[in-house]
Amino acid sequence: MEKLLIEGGHRLNGTIQVSGAKNSAVALIPAAILANSTVTIDQLPDISDVRHLCELLEEIGGKVDFTDNVLTVDPSHMISMPLPNGRVKKLRASYYIMGAMLGRFKKAVVGLPGGCNLGPRPIDQHIKGFEAMGATVTNEQGAIYLRADELRGARIYLDVVSVGATINIMLAAVLAKGQTVIENAAKEPEIIDVATLLSSMGARIKGAGTDVIRIDGVKELHGCRHSIIPDRIEAGTFMVMAAAMGEHVIVDNVIPQHVESLTAKLREMGVVVNVKDEQIEISRGKLPLKKVDVKTLVHPGFPTDLQQPLSVLLTQAKGSSIVTDTIYGARFKHVDELRRMGADIKVESSSAIIDGPTPLQGAKVKASELRAGAALVVAGIIANGVTEITGVEHIYRGYSHLVEKLQGIGVKIWTEDLEVDEEENMSIDQL
Numbered sequence: 166m167e168k169l170l171i172e173g174g175h176r177l178n179g180t181i182q183v184s185g186a187k188n189s190a191v192a193l194i195p196a197a198i199l200a201n202s203t204v205t206i207d208q209l210p211d212i213s214d215v216r217h218l219c220e221l222l223e224e225i226g227g228k229v230d231f232t233d234n235v236l237t238v239d240p241s242h243m244i245s246m247p248l249p250n251g252r253v254k255k256l257r258a259s260y261y262i263m264g265a266m267l268g269r270f271k272k273a274v275v276g277l278p279g280g281c282n283l284g285p286r287p288i289d290q291h292i293k294g295f296e297a298m299g300a301t302v303t304n305e306q307g308a309i310y311l312r313a314d315e316l317r318g319a320r321i322y323l324d325v326v327s328v329g330a331t332i333n334i335m336l337a338a339v340l341a342k343g344q345t346v347i348e349n350a351a352k353e354p355e356i357i358d359v360a361t362l363l364s365s366m367g368a369r370i371k372g373a374g375t376d377v378i379r380i381d382g383v384k385e386l387h388g389c390r391h392s393i394i395p396d397r398i399e400a401g402t403f404m405v406m407a408a409a410m411g412e413h414v415i416v417d418n419v420i421p422q423h424v425e426s427l428t429a430k431l432r433e434m435g436v437v438v439n440v441k442d443e444q445i446e447i448s449r450g451k452l453p454l455k456k457v458d459v460k461t462l463v464h465p466g467f468p469t470d471l472q473q474p475l476s477v478l479l480t481q482a483k484g485s486s487i488v489t490d491t492i493y494g495a496r497f498k499h500v501d502e503l504r505r506m507g508a509d510i511k512v513e514s515s516s517a518i519i520d521g522p523t524p525l526q527g528a529k530v531k532a533s534e535l536r537a538g539a540a541l542v543v544a545g546i547i548a549n550g551v552t553e554i555t556g557v558e559h560i561y562r563g564y565s566h567l568v569e570k571l572q573g574i575g576v577k578i579w580t581e582d583l584e585v586d587e588e589e590n591m592s593i594d595q596l
């Protein structure tokens with residue numbers, strides 16, 4: 166196990182490359198279960214969530230190769246093997262194996278997923294969708310058992326707008342008999358990406374990216390080649406770093422429309438943001454940063470996954486900023502660690518009140534989940550002195566080659582092995 170060390174306070178310059186989107190990748194890979202021949206996905210990020218899903222597909226008999234960011238999956242010999250424990254708990258998106266297996270085999274046993282601990286993360290809307298299509302779903306000792314004699318299209322209104330439920334229902338519906346309509350569907354770009362892959366496999370899907378998606382079931386899906394969209398959350402994290410310390414940073418391989426809500430907030434703060442076709446250029450500017458209020462919302466609103474990194478930048482803005490998370494009201498695990506570094510932040514209900522500007526000091530801190538970890542990296546880049554971050558396995562779930570990428574724009578970042586007592590602390594935390 167290793168830790169990250171960052172010597173902060175250095176200005177950043179250069180170009181940083183964005184990888185393929187984690188939240189697309191983790192749905193595209195299970196979608197391959199539905200094909201009858203090889204699916205190839207280009208530009209997948211080299212992150213632990215992707216590697217765990219590849220291993221899960223191998224467990225059920227898939228022939229999988231992941232080399233140089235290209236994944237090939239031959240699903241022809243897969244079987245509906247139960248996956249009650251183990252790797253399914255290492256990531257959130259293992260829940261997509263439920264929809265894909267149910268679609269192909271009409272049965273599945275999959276353990277309840279893991280992923281970031283952001284407070285309660287129910288999957289009742291996924292289950293409601295599967296049941297509406299004729300599946301029987303039971304929860305037995307932490308594993309979900311799904312079975313259907315036949316999956317039939319249904320009209321499903323989501324009570325909460327859910328990315329996971331929208332995609333999972335699409336996965337189950339593409340091979341179902343008849344038409345499925347998902348109302349109040351989520352509209353995130355990753356949903357369009359998954360619909361694009363499924364359509365290339367022969368599925369009939371209309372309306373992905375709007376709040377009503379119509380899926381006409383087909384008898385069979387075939388293999389195809391697909392190129393994933395860039396990761397808007399990774400891009401946004403780099404934009405925040407550049408806004409904090411950038412002289413002239415180019416974030417490359419971005420779909421600018423996907424990060425519009427962040428671009429708008431950075432401009433409001435006084436950051437210079439220049440949007441090109443596939444790149445975003447950022448400089449900190451000479452004037453002090455201005456405070457802004459932020460409320461996370463479903464897409465195209467401000468994404469919850471960027472709330473924590475942006476909060477760190479707000480510690481450097483003049484005045485009192487309020488960040489409210491309407492998606493995950495308890496997503497503030499980064500705050501205690503930021504306080505150790507000198508930040509002035511109070512949490513009240515589902516809001517963080519951030520007073521600035523405050524100088525940040527390097528400290529020993531721990532990442533408790535993925536974006537809390539990303540926030541600490543942003544803090545380390547700003548802080549005076551050296552910041553040591555443990556819990557890096559959370560960060561590696563979503564950021565590929567982070568150290569090399571950040572070194573490329575001038576961040577003084579490196580890894581060291583954990584010392585024995587740090588290893589012991591980490592293992593106690595995992596009990």
Ligand SMILES: CC(=O)N[C@H]1[C@@H](OP(=O)(O)OP(=O)(O)OC[C@H]2O[C@@H](n3ccc(=O)[nH]c3=O)[C@H](O)[C@@H]2O)O[C@H](CO)[C@@H](O)[C@@H]1O
Nearest residue numbers: 188257258285286287288289290291325327328329330492
């Ligand atoms: C792998 C993946 O893509 N993860 C993303 C996905 O998570 P995930 O798909 O888990 O998040 P959802 O969009 O489903 O959750 C949105 C809200 O709906 C609630 N809810 C969700 C499902 C359900 O059945 N019942 C229910 O009440 C959740 O608790 C949450 O408050 O979208 C989140 C919201 O943009 C992001 O933070 C995650 O990065």
Ligand SMILES: C=C(OP(=O)(O)O)C(=O)O
Nearest residue numbers: 257258280281470535536
């Ligand atoms: C919450 C996140 O991931 P997951 O849903 O995979 O836990 C995230 O990507 O910020």
